[in-house]
Amino acid sequence: MTNRPQQDPLGIIGTIIAEKYRIDGLIGEGGFSVVYRAEHLIWQQPVAIKCFRILSQAPAERRDELLDGFIQEGRLLASLSSRTAAIVQARDIGKFTTPDGLWIPYMVLEWLEGKTLDQVLFEERIAGYKPREVHEALALLEPVASALEIAHSKNIAHRDIKPANIFIIGDPRGPSPFTKVLDFGIAKVMAEHAALATALAQTGKDISAFTPNYGAPEQFSRTHGATGPWTDVFAMALIMVEMLRGAPVLDGDDFVQLAVQCRDPNNRPTPRSFGVEVSPEVEAVFAKALAVAPADRYPSMGRFWAALYQAVFPEGAGWNMPSTTGIASGASLGVASGRGSMPSMGSITAQRAAAGTGMGAPPASGPSYGTPQSTGALAPASMTPASMAPGTTGPGSRGKGGVIAFAAVAALALLGGSFVAYKLFRKPPPPSEPAPAGSILAGPAPTSSVSAAATRPTECPSGMALVPGGKFYMGSDDPAFKLWQPAHQVSLDLFCIDLHEVTAGEYKECSDKGECKRPEASPNWPKTAGTTDAEHEKKRVAYAELCTFGKPGFENHPVNCVNWAMADRYCKWRDKRLPTEAEWEYAARGSDGRKFPWGDDEGAVGHMNAGGKEFTAWERAAGLKPSDQLYPQDDGFPATAPVGSFPKGKTRFGADDFVGNVWEWTADWFETYKPDEVINPKGAPAGDRKAMRGGGFNGGNILWLNPAFRFHQVPDATQPSIGFRCAKDL
Structure with a gap:
C-alpha cells in the first residue's frame, strides 16, 4: 500500500x-x-x-x-x-x-452541526459550572430515551450508549435543544451474524467491544448474562449520574479497574453514593437501573424513564412511552415540583420553569445555536462564569459571552472498539486547544475547504422557534366539534415557526419594497348564512376600523385584512412559507395532547387575546349585535393586541399568540380528516377553502382556544380577525 x-x-x-x-x-x-x-x-x-x-x-x-x-x-x-x-x-x-x-x-x-454530550460536559466541568438537576437531565435526554425505547420495543439494543454517542443540536442549557443517538452499533449488531463473526475472526478484532467507562457488568463478563436493552439502561443511568455529579462515574486507569467498579455489588454508582442529594424514590430508581444482575434492572429504557419520571414528578401525569410506528421526537411528560403542580409540558423550558431555575421564556430572537467558527475552536472567554448573563446556569446562556459552538458530524461516534481507542478519545480537547471544525475528535485539522464547509448553519433564523420533528395525534375525538374528528397519528419533520404573528410593520416593509400587495382599507368576506345584505355591509364597514395596516400605533399588531395569497407572498419574500395545518397544530401543542398551547388549564385573562367584555362593548358602540363572551373581564384590547402581549400563553416551543389575537392562514386546502396515520400531510391537492387555525380576538367559545380547533375560509377573504405567521424548512 x-x-x-x-x-x-x-x-x-x-x-x-x-x-x-x-x-x-x-x-x-x-x-x-x-x-x-x-x-x-x-x-x-x-x-x-x-x-x-x-x-x-x-x-x-x-x-x-x-x-x-x-x-x-x-x-x-x-x-x-x-x-x-x-x-x-x-x-x-x-x-x-x-x-x-x-x-x-x-x-x-x-450531516449535523452541534456538539456531543461528552464535549459539553467536559467544557462545563473545566469552566466550573454547576451540575444539572435531575429534571434538567431528564429534559435534555428525553429524545434519546424515547428513541431507545422504540429500538428496545423491537428487542434491539445500542450496546454503546455514552456521552460521545449523544449529539446535541442547539444550546445545551437553552430552552429547546434537541438530542440524537449516534452510532447505533451497526458493526456490533452485525457481529451477531455467525457468517460475519467467522469471516472477521482472522482480523483479531473484537467488533462487539464497548466503551468501558459506560459498560454494564455483562459486557465485562458474560457470566452476568447476555447484553440487551437492559445494557443500555445501565449506561444511561451512568450518564445521568455523571450529569448530576458533574464528573465521570466509572473512572479507572485500565480495563480491570473499571470492571471491578462496575461489578462491585457493595458499591453501586448511584447519585447518593457520590453525595448528590436526591429523594429516596429517585435513588431507588437508579439503584435498580444500576443493578449488577441484568434481571434486576428495568428491562427497557421506557420502563426506566417512566419510573424515573414518577420519582421526580410524583404529582405529574407521568411519562408516556413512544409508539413504535411513525416518527417520534420524544415522549410527553407530566411535571410537578415543590412549588406546585403544572400541566403536562414535555419541554426543557417547562422543566426548568417547574423547578424554578429562573430560565424563563426563550428570548424573542428564538433558539440560539451559536456561531460556528472556521477553526472549530471555542473562544476561551465564552467559557468563563463571568460571561454568563445573570440568572443563567451554564455556558449555553445568552449573555454577551455565550458559548460559540463548533460544527460536528453525528456519524463520528464510531470508535466503539478497543480500550486503546477509548483511552485516546475519552476526553475532548479543552477550549484552549482548537479541535478540527466538523469533528469531535482531537487530531490533525482537515483541509481549509472542509473547515469552511463545516460552518454551514442549521439554526432557525432570528425570530423563529425550532420545532423538532415528532409525532402526535392531530385533531380530537371530542364530539363537541365535528370538523376536528377523528384524532389521527401524524409524523412531521423538523421545521422552524415564527415566534409571533407577522406584524403590520413587517408587512409594510414588504409592501414598501413593491414585493407585497397593499391591503384594502375595508375588509371583504362572504356573507354568512342568515345574515341580510344590509347587516353584512354594516358589519364590513364597521370592521374596517379594526384593520391594522398603515395605522400609526399599530405597527406591532398582527397584520390582518390580508387574503391567503398575500400571506403566501409575504412568507416567500422572507424565504419562508406558510405552515401546513399539521405543522401549525404540532407547534401549538406538541406531542402530549394538551388542550391549550400552555397546558391543560383553561387559563383566562393573561393567556390570550380573545372575546372579553371589551370586544362586546366595541360591538355595541358600533351598532352591532354583541357576540358571546369567553370571559367577563376586560383584557385591554377591543381588537388585536401587540404580538407577545400575553406571555402566559406561550407554547412549549416559546411562540406567542397561537390562540387568540387573529386566526392564522395555513398552507393547506381544507379537507376532512381520515383515521389513517400520515407523514408530513399537506392537505387536499385542491379546493375552494383554505384551512385556518387559532381563533381570534372575537373568539367567544372556549373550543376556539383548543389547538385542535380548525376552520376554513375562501382564500380571497380579508377579515380583521385573520392574519398569519410563517414557517421554514431546515
Whole structure:
C-alpha cells in the first residue's frame, strides 16, 4: 500500500462515489470506520459518509454474503431512524473500491452541526459550572430515551450508549435543544451474524467491544448474562449520574479497574453514593437501573424513564412511552415540583420553569445555536462564569459571552472498539486547544475547504422557534366539534415557526419594497348564512376600523385584512412559507395532547387575546349585535393586541399568540380528516377553502382556544380577525 497523508486514510478525497457523493474531506477515523464529509451532488447538501474499513479485511469469497448482512443491518438502522428524529438518519448504503483496491461498504448519514454530550460536559466541568438537576437531565435526554425505547420495543439494543454517542443540536442549557443517538452499533449488531463473526475472526478484532467507562457488568463478563436493552439502561443511568455529579462515574486507569467498579455489588454508582442529594424514590430508581444482575434492572429504557419520571414528578401525569410506528421526537411528560403542580409540558423550558431555575421564556430572537467558527475552536472567554448573563446556569446562556459552538458530524461516534481507542478519545480537547471544525475528535485539522464547509448553519433564523420533528395525534375525538374528528397519528419533520404573528410593520416593509400587495382599507368576506345584505355591509364597514395596516400605533399588531395569497407572498419574500395545518397544530401543542398551547388549564385573562367584555362593548358602540363572551373581564384590547402581549400563553416551543389575537392562514386546502396515520400531510391537492387555525380576538367559545380547533375560509377573504405567521424548512 502506498504511503498516504494521515488526512486521507482511504485515499478518496476529491473522488465521486456512486456518481453522486463527492468526498470533500476527512472528519475522523477509528478502529472500525472512517468518516468523510461529502456533498450530495444532486441535492447539493452535505452528508456524512461512514466507511466500514474493518470489512475490507474479510475474505473475498465471503464479501457478497457479508454485504447482504450489512444491507440488512443498514435497513434496520434506516427503519429505526425513520421512526424517530432522535436517531441519526440513514440516507443510503453501498460499496466502492479504493484506489488501493480495498473493498469498502459505506453508509450515508445525515450531516449535523452541534456538539456531543461528552464535549459539553467536559467544557462545563473545566469552566466550573454547576451540575444539572435531575429534571434538567431528564429534559435534555428525553429524545434519546424515547428513541431507545422504540429500538428496545423491537428487542434491539445500542450496546454503546455514552456521552460521545449523544449529539446535541442547539444550546445545551437553552430552552429547546434537541438530542440524537449516534452510532447505533451497526458493526456490533452485525457481529451477531455467525457468517460475519467467522469471516472477521482472522482480523483479531473484537467488533462487539464497548466503551468501558459506560459498560454494564455483562459486557465485562458474560457470566452476568447476555447484553440487551437492559445494557443500555445501565449506561444511561451512568450518564445521568455523571450529569448530576458533574464528573465521570466509572473512572479507572485500565480495563480491570473499571470492571471491578462496575461489578462491585457493595458499591453501586448511584447519585447518593457520590453525595448528590436526591429523594429516596429517585435513588431507588437508579439503584435498580444500576443493578449488577441484568434481571434486576428495568428491562427497557421506557420502563426506566417512566419510573424515573414518577420519582421526580410524583404529582405529574407521568411519562408516556413512544409508539413504535411513525416518527417520534420524544415522549410527553407530566411535571410537578415543590412549588406546585403544572400541566403536562414535555419541554426543557417547562422543566426548568417547574423547578424554578429562573430560565424563563426563550428570548424573542428564538433558539440560539451559536456561531460556528472556521477553526472549530471555542473562544476561551465564552467559557468563563463571568460571561454568563445573570440568572443563567451554564455556558449555553445568552449573555454577551455565550458559548460559540463548533460544527460536528453525528456519524463520528464510531470508535466503539478497543480500550486503546477509548483511552485516546475519552476526553475532548479543552477550549484552549482548537479541535478540527466538523469533528469531535482531537487530531490533525482537515483541509481549509472542509473547515469552511463545516460552518454551514442549521439554526432557525432570528425570530423563529425550532420545532423538532415528532409525532402526535392531530385533531380530537371530542364530539363537541365535528370538523376536528377523528384524532389521527401524524409524523412531521423538523421545521422552524415564527415566534409571533407577522406584524403590520413587517408587512409594510414588504409592501414598501413593491414585493407585497397593499391591503384594502375595508375588509371583504362572504356573507354568512342568515345574515341580510344590509347587516353584512354594516358589519364590513364597521370592521374596517379594526384593520391594522398603515395605522400609526399599530405597527406591532398582527397584520390582518390580508387574503391567503398575500400571506403566501409575504412568507416567500422572507424565504419562508406558510405552515401546513399539521405543522401549525404540532407547534401549538406538541406531542402530549394538551388542550391549550400552555397546558391543560383553561387559563383566562393573561393567556390570550380573545372575546372579553371589551370586544362586546366595541360591538355595541358600533351598532352591532354583541357576540358571546369567553370571559367577563376586560383584557385591554377591543381588537388585536401587540404580538407577545400575553406571555402566559406561550407554547412549549416559546411562540406567542397561537390562540387568540387573529386566526392564522395555513398552507393547506381544507379537507376532512381520515383515521389513517400520515407523514408530513399537506392537505387536499385542491379546493375552494383554505384551512385556518387559532381563533381570534372575537373568539367567544372556549373550543376556539383548543389547538385542535380548525376552520376554513375562501382564500380571497380579508377579515380583521385573520392574519398569519410563517414557517421554514431546515
